[in-house]
Amino acid sequence: MQAPTRIPGSLVGFALILLIGAQQGCGPQAEDHAEGEGEMAEGQMEAEHAEGEGEGEVHWGYEGETGPDGWGGLDPSFAVCDTGLEQSPIDLAGAISADADDGGLDIQWQATEWEVVDNGHTIQINVAEGSSVVLEGRQFSLVQFHFHLPSEHTVDGAASPMEVHFVHAAEEGDLAVIGVFMEAGDEDPAIQGLWEAIPGPEEAPAAVGALDPGALLPEGRGYFRYQGSLTTPPCSEVVSWVVMTESISVSQAQVDAFAALYPMNARPVQPLNEREIRLH
Ligand SMILES: [Zn+2]
Numbered sequence: 001m002q003a004p005t006r007i008p009g010s011l012v013g014f015a016l017i018l019l020i021g022a023q024q025g026c027g028p029q030a031e032d033h034a035e036g037e038g039e040m041a042e043g044q045m046e047a048e049h050a051e052g053e054g055e056g057e058v059h060w061g062y063e064g065e066t067g068p069d070g071w072g073g074l075d076p077s078f079a080v081c082d083t084g085l086e087q088s089p090i091d092l093a094g095a096i097s098a099d100a101d102d103g104g105l106d107i108q109w110q111a112t113e114w115e116v117v118d119n120g121h122t123i124q125i126n127v128a129e130g131s132s133v134v135l136e137g138r139q140f141s142l143v144q145f146h147f148h149l150p151s152e153h154t155v156d157g158a159a160s161p162m163e164v165h166f167v168h169a170a171e172e173g174d175l176a177v178i179g180v181f182m183e184a185g186d187e188d189p190a191i192q193g194l195w196e197a198i199p200g201p202e203e204a205p206a207a208v209g210a211l212d213p214g215a216l217l218p219e220g221r222g223y224f225r226y227q228g229s230l231t232t233p234p235c236s237e238v239v240s241w242v243v244m245t246e247s248i249s250v251s252q253a254q255v256d257a258f259a260a261l262y263p264m265n266a267r268p269v270q271p272l273n274e275r276e277i278r279l280h
Contacts, residue, residue, distance in 0.1 A: 088228030
């Protein structure tokens, strides 16, 4: 994770908290981990205060009264989960051909230090400074990536076994997230290394050394593009979404290993409303 002192601009820190702070969480497991997070936990606390959420964590999950249908009512700061018109994820259907002049997507990732965290909602990999993307002419810095099972986005109604989200923040505070579908097939060596580094419930985040996140990208660079939100509370509508059209392959055993920790951590698809999906 980028320590707050290394994040270029306080607004970036704030944006990260919108996501990461929100994903911190509910239950003793997440609390244990939060204690071990040092500088990052400190930054998150600052931002929680800035948002006015106070000390308490609002418990949310994927089932029952605290599940996705109830998120908007759990806390006033979650209201947009119910009322928003640009929510994520969505079903990627009916995409239109993209304008060739919008600047496209330039992924500029490099090998940096990673840290694996079990935050109570997913397995998250915090990434040291140095990787970024330029999306439609704007630069966003990669700060973390994490996993959902099954996939949150669907294509023509079909979900994949898993989806990874690469979360990037701009200095202005908004986010660009790149989603990659994970299909069951050949084992992925990078995923294997990550899974083996997942800390236990009582353990601090695990450092995994310098790795290139590009190992988790498909070869093809085609993508869907739309405007949306965080897929977890507070569901903030600040995300420029990119979902790659090609998938990466992981083994069924790797899917099963994640499912043993998080058997279901995907928000259902949300209405498209007036938005366009562009295909690049
Ligand atoms: Zn996500």
